[in-house]
Amino acid sequence: MARLGVCVVGLGWMGRVHCEALASLGEQVALFVCSRDAGKAKEFADRFNAVAWFTDYRHALQDDRVEVVDICLPHDLHLPYALQAFDADKHVLTEKPMARTLDEARQMVQTARQRSKLLAVAENMRTYAHCVRAQQLVYDGAIGEPFFVQVNHFAYYVPQGWRQPLASSGGGSLIDVGHHYVDLAVMLGGRVRTVFATTHRKTVTDIEGEDTAIMHLLYANGATGHLVTSFGMPGTPVAPLFLVAGTEGSVYYEQHGRGLVWHRKGRDPEVVLPPPAMSGRDWWEETIREGVRAFVQGASEGREQPLSADDGLHDMAVIDAGYRSAQTGQPVRVEV
Structure with a gap:
């Protein structure tokens, strides 16, 4: 080659x-x-x-x-x-x-x-092993018909340099670190049809964009999603990175606990993948x-x-709908 x-x-x-x-x-x-x-x-x-x-x-x-x-x-x-x-x-x-x-x-x-x-x-x-495995479980029908997706990113830090002005960043938490979690919500639930969102700048005021975005997602397949992305949460509450609930069970990722867990109706929870052996930043870089x-x-x-370009464009369309919804206070249909 x-x-x-x-x-x-x-x-x-x-x-x-x-x-x-x-x-x-x-x-x-x-x-x-x-x-x-x-x-x-x-x-x-x-x-x-x-x-x-x-x-x-x-x-x-x-x-x-x-x-x-x-x-x-x-x-x-x-x-x-x-x-x-x-x-x-x-x-x-x-x-x-x-x-x-x-x-x-x-x-x-x-x-x-x-x-x-x-x-x-x-x-x-797209190459984070726990996210990829969860997507496979969902798509293979391991939890039945999925009807709810939740994705959480809670952190507290102040973005520096070019991430502070809107002219260079394009926004705050939603378009920056939030892109990861929008893409994860799409991986787990499929294409998003409608978004209702609110954004806030409450604790990290050195930036021109939002420190927190909260989004309610309606998927094209009829499922519902809830996404929070924030670098403005002092105390950084611990919560599963994601959860997908279906008619026959659920799959969720305790990144600071057991790892990726598959819980089927009538059975004990099963750890599918343990947490990464590497530290958080080292593992993050390895997935990149x-x-x-x-x-x-x-x-x-x-x-x-x-x-792909098409999938990346859909992620941008979800983010765009989130910003427009936050500005208007109304649900916004995703354009791509």
């Missing part, structure tokens, strides 16, 4: 994790890195044995050895960097969310189609690395991506 030339653009935390994943693939990948900071670009190139490093994105796009641009930049740069990549005949992997807004995401998807290029979103819920590796395998072999 020919080496896939991938250039990681943006060498912060996510750029580092993506480089780790790509470097771990050895001869499958020819790694390139790009940063405006020459010192950082050279450091990453040396650390991860990159083929070359760039300080000018245009030079990366002019290099025929680069086939894929891996965007690990602030949200407001996803659209312009992706469009330039497509114009240069490159494929694109972008960190979540696809873009700041649904309209920007649509532009990316439409341009990728027009240029016949691959567009995928790096979303680690696994997603990047899965992207490379899919791109190299023509297989389906963990989070």
Whole structure:
């Protein structure tokens, strides 16, 4: 199999994790890195044995050895960097969310189609083992007909840097960390039809966006969902990350307890997967690395991506509906 030339653009935390994943693939990948900071670009190139490093994105796009641009930049740069990549005949992997807004995401998807290029979103819920196993149980009918999905993310911290202004972030908890949990709600329940949401900025006031979003979801299959995503909850209450209830049982994930639990009607609960042996941050990063590796395998072999452009666009449409509902106080139909 020919080496896939991938250039990681943006060498912060996510750029580092993506480089780790790509470097771990050895001869499958020819790694390139790009940063405006020459010192950082050279450091990453040396650390991860990159083929070359760039300080000018245009030079990366002019290099025929680069086939894929891996965007690990602030949200407001996803659209312009992706469009330039497509114009240069490159494929694109972008960190979540696809873009700041649904309209920007649509532009990316439409341009990728027009240029016949691959567009995928790096979303680690798609390679988080407990989430993937739960999805399999639900889809295999292990809990009967699912009728309720609950997803919780409770945290307390202050986002820094470009995550604070709306101009660069596009929002607060919902579009940032909340993207993970919107995608998880879709994984477990299917496409969302209608959203009713409220957003709040009560405890983390250094940001322009919301610190908490609460969403009521109506799925296309008739099920109901409830999602909370917050980095504004002092004390950080412990709750299952997710629960799916069906007519014959339920499946839920106690990330700080027993792990993934399958509870069937009339039977004792069964632990399907214990909690990760790694610490929380180490495990989180490993799920991201696994997603990047899965992207490379899919791109190299023509297989389906963990989070395709169409699925990423639906996630953005759910987030967009959440923001519009919070602004109007009314339920909003998901447009994609």
